[in-house]
Amino acid sequence: MTTPLSHIRNFSIIAHIDHGKSTLADRLIQFTGGLTAREMSAQVLDNMDIEKERGITIKAQTVRLKYTAKDGETYELNLMDTPGHVDFAYEVSRSLAACEGALLVVDAAQGVEAQTLANVYQSIEHDHEIVPVINKIDLPAADVDKVKAEIEDIIGLPADDAVLASAKAGIGIEEALEAIVTRIPPPKGDATAPLVAMLVDSWYDPYLGVVILVRVVDGVLKKGQQIKFMQAGTTHLIDRVGCFTPKREELTEIGAGEIGFITAQIKDVAQARVGDTVTDAKKPAAQALPGFKEVQPVVFCGMFPTDANDFEKLRESIQKLRLNDASFSFEMESSAALGFGFRCGFLGLLHLEIIQERLTREYDLDLITTAPSVVYKLKLGHTKNEAAKEIELHNPADMPDPNRIDEIQEPWIEAVIYVPDEYLGPILKLCQDRRGVQKNLTYVGGRAQITYELPLNEVVFDFYDRLKSISRGYASFDYHQIGHRPGDLVKMSILVNNEPVDALSMIVHRGTAETRGRGMCERLKDLIPRHMFKIPIQAAIGGKVIARETIAALRKDVTAKCYGGDATRKKKLLEKQKEGKKRMREYGNVNIPQEAFIAALRMGDDA
Numbered sequence: 001m002t003t004p005l006s007h008i009r010n011f012s013i014i015a016h017i018d019h020g021k022s023t024l025a026d027r028l029i030q031f032t033g034g035l036t037a038r039e040m041s042a043q044v045l046d047n048m049d050i051e052k053e054r055g056i057t058i059k060a061q062t063v064r065l066k067y068t069a070k071d072g073e074t075y076e077l078n079l080m081d082t083p084g085h086v087d088f089a090y091e092v093s094r095s096l097a098a099c100e101g102a103l104l105v106v107d108a109a110q111g112v113e114a115q116t117l118a119n120v121y122q123s124i125e126h127d128h129e130i131v132p133v134i135n136k137i138d139l140p141a142a143d144v145d146k147v148k149a150e151i152e153d154i155i156g157l158p159a160d161d162a163v164l165a166s167a168k169a170g171i172g173i174e175e176a177l178e179a180i181v182t183r184i185p186p187p188k189g190d191a192t193a194p195l196v197a198m199l200v201d202s203w204y205d206p207y208l209g210v211v212i213l214v215r216v217v218d219g220v221l222k223k224g225q226q227i228k229f230m231q232a233g234t235t236h237l238i239d240r241v242g243c244f245t246p247k248r249e250e251l252t253e254i255g256a257g258e259i260g261f262i263t264a265q266i267k268d269v270a271q272a273r274v275g276d277t278v279t280d281a282k283k284p285a286a287q288a289l290p291g292f293k294e295v296q297p298v299v300f301c302g303m304f305p306t307d308a309n310d311f312e313k314l315r316e317s318i319q320k321l322r323l324n325d326a327s328f329s330f331e332m333e334s335s336a337a338l339g340f341g342f343r344c345g346f347l348g349l350l351h352l353e354i355i356q357e358r359l360t361r362e363y364d365l366d367l368i369t370t371a372p373s374v375v376y377k378l379k380l381g382h383t384k385n386e387a388a389k390e391i392e393l394h395n396p397a398d399m400p401d402p403n404r405i406d407e408i409q410e411p412w413i414e415a416v417i418y419v420p421d422e423y424l425g426p427i428l429k430l431c432q433d434r435r436g437v438q439k440n441l442t443y444v445g446g447r448a449q450i451t452y453e454l455p456l457n458e459v460v461f462d463f464y465d466r467l468k469s470i471s472r473g474y475a476s477f478d479y480h481q482i483g484h485r486p487g488d489l490v491k492m493s494i495l496v497n498n499e500p501v502d503a504l505s506m507i508v509h510r511g512t513a514e515t516r517g518r519g520m521c522e523r524l525k526d527l528i529p530r531h532m533f534k535i536p537i538q539a540a541i542g543g544k545v546i547a548r549e550t551i552a553a554l555r556k557d558v559t560a561k562c563y564g565g566d567a568t569r570k571k572k573l574l575e576k577q578k579e580g581k582k583r584m585r586e587y588g589n590v591n592i593p594q595e596a597f598i599a600a601l602r603m604g605d606d607a
């Protein structure tokens with residue numbers, strides 16, 4: 001038996017990072033008896049190690065709670081946890097589409113922040129009923145009245161009846177549950193219509209294969225049913241249906257308005273894309289649900305094993321990770337200097353770092369990650385043998401002959417930054433330095449809301465970190481892509497000991513090339529250890545060197561006395577010095593430590 005629509009409530013919790021979403025979710029689970037105190041681990045919804053360590057939610061999870069309200073009725077509450085970082089915005093959007101309402105958690109000491117706003121607007125777009133929850137009222141710095149005023153002024157939501165809570169201390173939990181039942185509307189749907197369900201999330205489970213989270217809109221999903229994914233066009237036989245309480249529980253069916261999981265002997269998450277519509281294969285719905293969007297990786301980098309013998313291990317590990325994350329892409333790549341590896345695509349730099357960290361930590365791999373790059377569009381003129389064409393460039397090392405390039409286009413974003421007044425000046429300078437175009441600037445209650453258009457390339461590497469450090473953590477930031485635009489862009493090569501290092505080459509704006517080149521050389525100078533010989537580090541555009549640093553020799557330079565002598569003699573001497581040394585990853589005899597590749601891109605204070 002499925003629960004009647006009137007007794008179902010589907011809601012998510014939206015919040016800025018660290019405002020207490022996961023802690024509140026855990027409390028709701030605990031209060032409704034989903035888990036005994038002993039079963040509650042530190043945080044049940046954030047179930048990946050890295051999520052716990054970084055304190056961020058990556059994959060959306062849904063928990064079904066049974067709550068007997070003060071009206072004496074028992075309700076089925078489906079709580080969706082949503083990721084909080086800009087890199088995972090699409091997953092947030094899908095989760096929101098599966099709900100009728102949201103708890104808006106705002107930190108009583110921090111107040112409304114940019115991510116809160118971005119999520120609230122999305123939630124409002126989905127016609128949600130939003131219940132403000134002012135959390136962390138136990139903190140000495142809590143200022144409930146100020147936060148209420150902010151919710152009303154900035155977001156435009158009535159905050160008089162906001163729930164006052166401390167998720168940590170367990171205050172206001174029942175009030176939050178009552179608000180869910182009384183203020184959030186039940187789902188609408190037609191249990192007798194043909195099956196229409198939204199694919200909200202999918203992940204790989206070693207025992208069950210691909211697990212798919214669905215929100216049934218109309219009809220019923222049953223074990224043994226033949227289903228069809230309308231976008232993918234594939235059909236599958238459902239072998240399990242169930243829900244999480246948060247323990248996995250098997251059911252016989254998931255009815256209209258409900259959220260639950262299915263398995264259907266699917267091997268690869270790429271076959272179950274978030275946003276697809278699930279219908280009955282024999283009695284399909286006339287129309288798919290709106291809003292399906294293929295998520296595209298925006299940041300690319302190469303990943304190579306430090307030890308060439310680990311290539312197969314890297315391939316297997318990447319394949320395993322990909323099983324659980326269809327938004328991450330990879331293809332084989334070979335480089336003269338680095339050997340065999342993979343070119344991988346990510347939703348953002350945080351996504352990249354998470355995957356890199358998992359490969360290193362969970363799969364015990366020693367990796368070299370090349371300079372991340374966004375995707376450029378190139379217009380190429382015709383040659384004797386080839387017609388004019390447009391190509392996408394994922395790897396700066398593949399840049400064609402500049403003479404053939406008619407135009408280079410780079411991706412742009414619109415960013416909304418939210419910052420207390422006193423940090424406004426430095427933030428505007430940062431945006432300006434990153435080639436930003438200011439679109440809007442408004443003040444709301446001592447804070448500025450700034451809208452900028454920026455080239456993604458200038459944001460991807462360390463913009464977020466810089467923003468946080470300039471504003472002592474108070475600025476917040478959210479963005480979406482707004483398409484490609486032509487730019488005066490050039491490829492900058494980095495030469496270490498006169499050898500170009502492909503993995504460090506990057507595409508830069510001509511106007512900032514010199515500053516960037518100088519910055520790169522200076523940072524590399526610190527990152528590369530001293531060797532037996534002097535190492536020139538140069539940044540060059542085409543054949544022209546635009547910046548240079550030199551790493552002094554560690555001890556007496558044995559080649560110094562051969563100036564004017566021939567190159568082979570120099571080489572012999574160097575070979576001799578190298579004898580007996582461990583083989584290292586080398587570029588023209590220079591060993592570059594792996595952290596140098598990303599670290600060199602962090603632009604620091606100079607840009």
Ligand SMILES: Nc1nc2c(ncn2[C@@H]2O[C@H](COP(=O)(O)OP(=O)(O)OP(=O)(O)O)[C@@H](O)[C@H]2O)c(=O)[nH]1
Binds near residue numbers: 015024135138139169
């Ligand atoms: N003092 C106090 N601290 C709280 C309260 N609720 C949560 N915290 C703390 O705030 C920090 C962030 O809480 P989380 O629940 O992980 O925040 P989150 O919003 O889920 O963060 P993301 O998953 O990154 O979006 C943790 O250190 C919590 O212990 C509260 O009511 N009072």
